[in-house]
Amino acid sequence: MKNQNTDTEKHSLPQRIYRFLGGAALGLFVVIIPISYASSIDWNLLQVSIASLLVISSGLLSSIWGEKFIDAVTRVLDSCGF
Numbered sequence: 858m859k860n861q862n863t864d865t866e867k868h869s870l871p872q873r874i875y876r877f878l879g880g881a882a883l884g885l886f887v888v889i890i891p892i893s894y895a896s897s898i899d900w901n902l903l904q905v906s907i908a909s910l911l912v913i914s915s916g917l918l919s920s921i922w923g924e925k926f927i928d929a930v931t932r933v934l935d936s937c938g939f
Contacts, residue, residue: 876919
């Protein structure tokens with residue numbers, strides 16, 4: 858009997874793209890949280906690079922691990938009170 862949630866299971870390209878976009882949106886949400894509490898932020902190249910790296914890596918990790926990654930991030934956000 859084969860487990861449906863194995864890490865080695867191949868997913869279709871549209872499903873991977875959908876997961877990437879969902880993870881990137883979640884990463885963008887994590888980036889926006891500190892911005893919403895600040896009155897004004899003077900963005901420099903380093904901050905923009907770190908924010909972009911966080912969003913892209915969130916999308917990539919979500920496309921690789923899927924719901925496991927998204928559940929882990931939402932549990933962390935829930936424990937912080939967001």
